[in-house]
Amino acid sequence: MNNHSPWVHTIFEPDTETAQYVVTDLETREAYIIDPVLDYDPFGGTVQGMMAEKILKFVQQHQLNVTKIIDTHVHADHLTAAHYLKQKLEMKVSVPEFWMGNKVTAVQDVFTKKYNFKYQELKPAGELFDRLVQEGDTWTLGNNIQCSVLSTPGHTPACSSYRIGDAAFVGDTLFMPDIGTARCDFPGGSTEQMYNSVQKMYKSWPDDTRIYVGHDYPPANSNRQYDVMTTLGAHKRFNKMISESATPESYHKLRSERDAALKAPRLIHPSLQVNEYLSNRICFENYTDS
Template identity: 40%
Template sequence: MQAIVIPFRHEDTATWTYLVHAPGDGAAVVIDPVLDFDAASGEVHTESAATVLAAAEAAQLRIEWILETHAHADHLSAAAWLRGHTGARVAIGAGIVRVQRTFKERLNLDDGALVADGSQFDHLLADGEVLRAGSLTVQALATPGHTPDSMSYLIGDAVFVGDTLFSPASGSARCDFPGGDAHALYRSVQRLYGLPATRMFLCHDYPPAGIAARAEIPMSEQRARNIHLREDTDEAGFVAMRTARDATLAVPRLLWPALQVNIRAGRLPPAEPNGTSYLRLPVRLRGGGAHSGA
């Protein structure tokens, strides 16, 4: 079965969102929806997610599942907003519990702010689990390495790989986030390369200047031409390259806002007594002693 895939590009975060359904069927899934977030003002908007919803309504599609490929560090998820407008269930890999525990500790959150048990999501997916939306069959495949909760979704001849791979010209995902592992990423990509899928859909693409971003890549092209990890790439060589490259990468600009929302399934932190939600930012002084300012 060749699923119908409608991509949506969020330019500010270079994110692809997908609306997927079977031919002639009214049931659909959405993969990796995005909120619009202005870090300077703290304002959150929903125009991008509303565009996806409007497209579903125009095509008379009923969104039954909202699937996250992982708790993203570079954009805020619109899963909660979309769930509120459609009644769809939100699912993510069961590894999210490990991610929640890590960032609960790093943000010094108590149980009132975050219970790290995955209960913020409607369903936690096990490796190999199958979901259905009408005649659409979705197989969840654990593909850790970038993060411990990374999931790919096999739908007919298409596989949605999250951040595991980018386009052939851009390579592979970083593995230096908590729980990341370059060896695991190598094995995950080899698993993807062994699938019967012929189309690979990315969550992000960061093309070189002058080259258009790509949402869909033929599986054969990834296997043969990905600059970091082809099907014949040696594991030790890949791990050495990935480790050296990761050591040079900056922290994503939206990491702390994104993680605080995304480990809550797209919800903002609980409002404080004044009715406002706040995002935390860990601060560390490097080089030199602290000054009292007195």
């Protein structure tokens, strides 16, 4: 109904099993980049832009005009390439905005203290981002693709999910139905909030909404390959942790038991420190493209 379907191109980063997306209105060639990843070598402590360069090559190949780079939340398992891409694109024709959910300030407040950042270094009031979005914000991609945002805390307080036409990008909220959801045991995480966030998606969006997840971790007892998209209706029926009929109590039990068995993400400390510290260019002086 006068709401075009965007072209969604996935570039999967296998080291952290992260799905990066380029979302495009084919009519105008306007595009968004969602959840891009920087390559990080934890042994050498070096940062490279090989994966981000793949995104830039795709953008150039299809002559896209990137107007927004969106992180669905502050990532704890990989370094964001948002700043790298913004710098690279600004040197060409585009001047994209870096967007984040407005509750990022709560996450910044926690980790400012944890990592002993000074206020003037981190600026934990949202100054690092071009725009802080909040639930209820609406806009368009191109001329006709209607966009909106839901606040979906649970994994972190700052998680937001973006509906762009008939496609929704939910970051680390929902995973594929045979996995369930993301963990809720990080600082500020909450099974109660996650349950409410997912049920809000179920009530707010049509069943045929394409749900694009932030990661995929195929179960060990499964023969399936990496996959990053299914419909909201499939989640309502088949999500192993939080189907439409799940109760808050059943979800809390499943998620809490799973979280108790998980280790911290391998790159949690470099990820949080770099992703929190985007305003200070010193962190990015040693970027290389390959």
